[in-house]
Structures are given as structure tokens and as C-alpha cells.
Amino acid sequence: MSAIAQGAIQACPRCRSNTVAVRAVSPLAGVWTVYGCDTCFYTWRSTEPETNTDPDQYPAVFRLAAADLPKLQVAPAIPPLQAKKP
Numbered sequence: 001m002s003a004i005a006q007g008a009i010q011a012c013p014r015c016r017s018n019t020v021a022v023r024a025v026s027p028l029a030g031v032w033t034v035y036g037c038d039t040c041f042y043t044w045r046s047t048e049p050e051t052n053t054d055p056d057q058y059p060a061v062f063r064l065a066a067a068d069l070p071k072l073q074v075a076p077a078i079p080p081l082q083a084k085k086p
């Protein structure tokens with residue numbers, strides 16, 4: 001069992017910032033914990049594989065640098081609905 005599954009909060013697997021907080025815990029204590037990153041909004045469960053929870057094993061292609069987040073493109077806005085034809 002990884003350290004994070006035992007309740008220790010570590011750096012965010014995706015951006016490695018230390019702005020990780022517990023989002024939810026299992027109704028039965030100690031079964032699972034949901035963590036979330038306040039920097040990149042990555043969210044993960046303690047029960048996921050270490051490739052999702054461990055910053056050193058998180059796939060390099062999906063990693064983000066916290067300093068680059070403001071430079072990322074904004075998702076396109078959804079256009080207004082078109083008027084219904086009579």
C-alpha cells in the first residue's frame with residue numbers, strides 16, 4: 001500500500017504542487033480517500049494505481065508544470081443556442 005493510501009498527503013501527481021487537499025473520505029473509515037489539487041484541479045482516489053497517485057510514476061506525457069498553467073489555452077466557449085425554427 002502506498003503512503004498516500006495510508007492518509008499521508010503528498011505532492012500532486014500531475015503538477016507536483018503542494019496544494020493537495022482531501023476532498024472526501026469513505027463512509028467506512030480508512031477504505032478510500034479522494035484527494036484534489038487546488039493548482040491543476042487533478043483529482044484522484046487513494047485506491048487508484050500508483051501511476052495515478054505517485055508523482056514519480058505518473059506518466060510524463062500527462063504531467064503539467066504549475067508555472068505553465070496560466071499559458072494554457074482556454075477551452076472554446078459554447079456558442080449561444082440558435083433560435084428554434086417555427
Ligand SMILES: [Zn+2]
Binds near residue numbers: 012014016017040042
Ligand atoms: Zn496539480
